Amino acid sequence: MNAQKVKNVGVIGYSGNPYETPIKEIAELCLKLGEELGRRYHVFTGGRDGVMELVSKGVKSVGGFCVGVLPWEGEESNGYNDLVVKTGLDFQMRSFILVKSVDAVVSVGGEIGTAIEILAAYANRKPVILLRGTGGWTDRIADVLIDGKYLDNRKLVEVYQAWSVEEVLEILERISK
Secondary structure, eight states: OTTOOOOEEEEEEOOSOTTSTTGGGGHHHHHHHHHHHHTTSEEEEOSSSTHHHHHHHHHHHTTOEEEEEEOSSSOOOOTTOSEEEEOOSOHHHHHHHHHHTOSEEEEESOOHHHHHHHHHHHHTTOOEEEETTSOHHHHHGGGGOBTTTBSSTTOOSOEEEESSHHHHHHHHHHHTO
């Protein structure tokens, strides 16, 4: 990352009801992640429910700034976004706007949309931090990393692995130098 200071951090992960499995098992972690990121960075999410809503709630609880990048025209935003970008695009295309708008991406759990976002971030040379132990593609994709940190032989950008919010923050600080 050409010594660029990290200012905007994207958080990707599970969508869905934050009070149902699998999201409810990581709800406190998502809130804490949002709080800690919100104290230091502008936070971008997909703007909807699930991990996005919980992280945004954490950001707002500490007075941080959160941007929700929404798909479709009529899609409803969660109530914790300071700025909502209504892209009018499908989920995958919306994800590319989110990825292009941030300096780094933190992945939390997630299904196929999250996998696409991880790959998009990597392809666009945006550092990815996998918050391990959160399930979904965040944990699965770690098994295919080359040398434990790349998604292909071009070694475009490092994919980091963190096991706690504190480790996420340490990595973000390190890649800002």
